[in-house]
Amino acid sequence: MKITLSLRSIVQAALIGAVLTISLPAHAASFTSLAPGAAAPYVPGEVLVKFKPATSADARSATLAAKGHSVFAGLNQPGWTQVKVGIGQTVEAALTAYQNDPNVEYVQPNYLYHATTNDTQYSQLWAFKNTGQNIATGTYSPTIGTSGNDMNIEPAWGHITDCSSVVVAVVDTGVNYTQTDLAANMWDGGLAYPNHGFDFIGNDNNPMDLNGHGTHVAGIIGAAGNNSTGTTGVCWQASIMAVRVLDAAGSGTTATIISGINFAVANGAKVINMSLGGGGSLDQAFSTAITNARTNDVVVVVAAGNEDTNNETTPSYPCNFTQQNIVCVAALDQNYALASFSNYGSTSVDVGAPGTNILSTWAGAETVIEDDFSTGWTKTTTTSGGWTTGIFNVGVPTTLLINPSGYPNSTYNNGTDARAYKTFPLTGNVAVFQAAMAINVVNGDHFRIAYKNSGGDPFVGGTIDSDITNMATYPNLVSGSSDISNCISATCSIGFQLTSDASTADKGLAIGFFSITTLALNNTSYNTISGTSMATPEVAGLAAMLRAYNPQYTYTDTVNAIKNGGRAAASLTGKTTTGKAIDVMKSLAYINPPTGLTATVH
Template sequence: MTPRHTLCTKCALGLLCALALNLPAQAGLPVSTTNIALPTPSATSSYKPDTVVPNGVLVKFGSTLSAQNMMPTLNSMASSVKQINRSGLTLVKLTPGTETISSAMATFRAMPGVISVQPNFIYHSTALSNDPEIGQQWALKNTGQTVSNATYATSNPGTPGDDIDAESAWQYQSDCSSVTVAVVDTGINYTQQDLVNSMWNGGTQYPHHGYDFVDNDNDPYPTTGDELHGTHVAGIIGAEGNNGIEGSGVCQKASIMSIRSLDATGGTTATVTQGIYFAVDHGAKIINLSLGGTGSLDQAFSDAITYAQSKGVLVVVAAGNGDSNGKGLDVDQTPFYPCAFPQDNLICVAALDQSFQLASFSNYGATSVDVGAPGTNILSTFAGPTLTTDFSSGWTASLGTSTGWGYGKTTSGIPILVNPVDYGKSNYAPSTDDRIWTDFTFAPGTQHVALNYYLQGRMATGDYLNSGVAVGSNTDPFGSSGTQLQHETDTLSSPAAAYPIDQCAGKTCSIGFQLTSTPVSAGDTGPLIAFFELNTVATNTHEMGIENGTSMAAPVVSGIAALLMASDPAASDIDVVQAIKNSGIPVPTLSGVTTTGKAVNAMRALANLHLSVTGLVDQAGTAGQPLSVTFSISGLNALAVSASSSNTSVLANTAITGQNSCTQTGGCTLQLLPAMGGTSMIYVTVSDTFGQQATGSFLLTVPSSGGGGSMNWTFLLVLAVILAAGQWRRRGLES
């Protein structure tokens, strides 16, 4: 198991933020039916033992009477007979040595009253199987597990079932490779083992799967060790699943276009909008923007979103991670862009924790933020290993006073390095040159290294806190061969950006801190250092790590959108937006603070997109004459069909029961008997097991038998039973 490394954003006050990455802005496993094609049985067909249940066939009889008439034959062939509820099938277990499956099927087909006969096929799970870290990815399946190395303490463990129901969705669609998703972000490590097969093929013009608008070249690879954000986002969308490597994305197969519009410090209107135009012009159907910022309306940015809208491209954006103290803001009051843009092809996403509570850092907005998605303790791909320390061992100290460096932990358990040892109780001493360092070894294949840490405290004017690095083992970073990184006096603050130390790539380096004070110094509080991390980019890595933020929630929705578009290539961006918004799970914490009040759900969104009533056309009838109206229904799990009229009630016995074959996808017939002349709108509704509905309608016109005068246009629906019409047509993704 690969260690999961953590990174968190630190608040300006104290050390207990650990919330969000701010950028400027398995119990039973499912059967995957995505590629299943059932064979058409024939009398001469033979079946491999591992594809069908031995000595068993499934028979559908025309009626109960037909089955009773068959009992003598059944008794001679079968060791047991079992009715399968609701399906209308009978499971016949053959007596060993009497019939083969093929010969038994031929025997049954020759019998009057038999509608169909088939083998009892065997299926194996293919969606969630051998990714070793999948159990830690609570967003995909929340079992109430405790996420290891979590950086967001609330709701860990969480509430079972508070997830996107990826496991159910993968039974219908897990391959999104037909839909290109552009990640406009920092660079993506496209050599990452869980991403290498998930990248967009840009051909000879874009051999590195996208474009870099920061450095203006065609290689959007991270250029510093702390450019991990884009790689993490990409893995949430489409880390390859079921490949035995770490975890999975929402899509188990994907086509991710890498657009480097940000470096580790952020991006600009120019770099971000260029990325959007490039993505649209090169075939992306979804753009993920896990970025944003407050301020005035950026018209150029809005125009880029509108351009995507004009080309039918869906844009998913992060709601934002609150203020400098990690407290979520109301986007309606404090606009955060692009979330606050109004285009209808845009979905803005808030972050939820493991119990579907709004994360404390997440922005919200009753008219700006649309849905919530998992955004805390999200385990996904990293660009390379992250090295860290608890300061407790391996550090070499060269102390100029007796009040030098010490280590410990905060009340919340965060490791810290301080000077003086009794930090907060006394000041450091004058005439001090206190140095401390330790060695870190970076494996072959490491390309970039970046040092990051949190710093607070105060130095007297003229006294300094330094950080430094030296190549080599146990080498003083502040000696002649070292390189000084930070050099700060007065109020101490964290580095504005991580320090690139690529000279350490593939080598051993000594990294440490130094406190110097003048002979006349009165001293001061001194430094407190925490959250020490060395982030890397490495080729062919399979590292994963945990992040928090609306930056992580947005790609969950991008992945769901890709599943929907892959499952129905004819669906428009607006179709997918509406399916995601309408199908979510109502969540109290989102009520009144988002446009929908819902958490996204992949399975319900797929079902919503595919649920439909089609083929209804306006009809002309004659009073007293039966009228047959044909139409089709579709849905992943359609449950019932009903009909109603604008000016008369449908009789109670017209409701379609679960025993009627029209509860499955296929062609149906509505039988009407108009009672008298007039017009009426007829509504036909199909519902699914989630309570979702789709309705179609048509106008029925019945001429009056007499001339002139006022007419009661009411008619009776005396026979409104939905009947099967021919063979069912498999549409979309039918189970």
């Protein structure tokens, strides 16, 4: 099998050359000493020997035999031979022996070289090669890390870059399958799925990403490598199946997610990436879909979550499911510390991987409109008071839109209809509204959010996006987002309304961190973001690489190689099941213990 033929060179690629300085006698063969600061990785147990032209074949054989060495391979280069040294002998000792041999003109180690990539933004991919570089577009601190704290992927690329024999399903917001760095690496769904997957939000076969998140994930797994464009993925060639289960605002349901998982399994995916999650009770339907994937020998790689919480005490699913085909991933920063946002769990989270300031493909050009409620808002009320603004300390002093003016130390008016709205010019293909809100309204009173693409009062002829009653979140702000793409126009008005009856009232409302993000789809955009969502596809890409390199691997073999091939990271001790960060080369070199063997003693 393939592992037998290639394991020698794989293991060798992980080793580093030693330091050697030798003075050469006048008659000796020459070689380049391995000087401090210039040591290069080389194959242990081998040297390359160039015999002098006058040396006969018999003399060459005798020279090798006298040293206990043998010919490993000819090199199709006159005079040169690849020599395997004797058991227990070092390369350094072999170099010394040959440089003193009168039949030898030159001897050197069999140096190791790795595949390199010409992708134009490769120097910003610290997860693949951390030189301590500054990530220019990074927003997570630190943006400068520690050299060598990376996935150790470059040596692995010397053995495999093509993972296209393994279908990887990105179960997410969809994928922009026209993106220049992804188009060649999308799954061929044939006539049934000409757009490389399925959309369980729109229930059609067009899983175009209207958010960006899924496209970012796909690029980490399999952006085309060595194509003089943008970035590269873990796999330079890939087969990425786009499965859209989250909407433009990044939200989905049990129904959409399990439909996506089952679609991926039924259509031949052997690795599923799910950079998604949520808390709450055990979701049996979701768990059953994971079990279906396990039954069909599918590895499922999932995110630990971004709440900076212990998943042992506050479960996050699918990370906390216990099926053996799951690998749950925490995020590391550029110094290989656990990222400040990353969830963790000594029995639920398995490994860590780079997850901050990760540059990858994006679905299009984004524009973000932020508003602090200071100007341009129309405010109406049927009673006194109504909407106004105030400055509150929510980590930093922040202007919030509030109702009543005495919030949170008074209550809103009874029998009121208070509205606040503003018009925004929106362009692009997608628009998503976001805000953080403290909501305290009694049963029968209502807090509504509405929009209208023709401007003016959105509660007259507009679309009611949210209608909330009987809720109390104070003192906590709760974040919300909504797809308002139908409002894209030069006159999109967005507003908030509080209506109350004549009986009791509560603290009311506080709204902050208002933004509208628009997305104009294109095939050339990239973005730098952070999250366990970014760490997860690095592991999914590794899973695809392992299964492509070892076609006989089961999900068990793959998971074992990921976990056992990792290297210890102090920041993950007690925080994960392994205490390890992934190491691509070591996982590729890992030998799974044989199973099903029996022995008979005579």
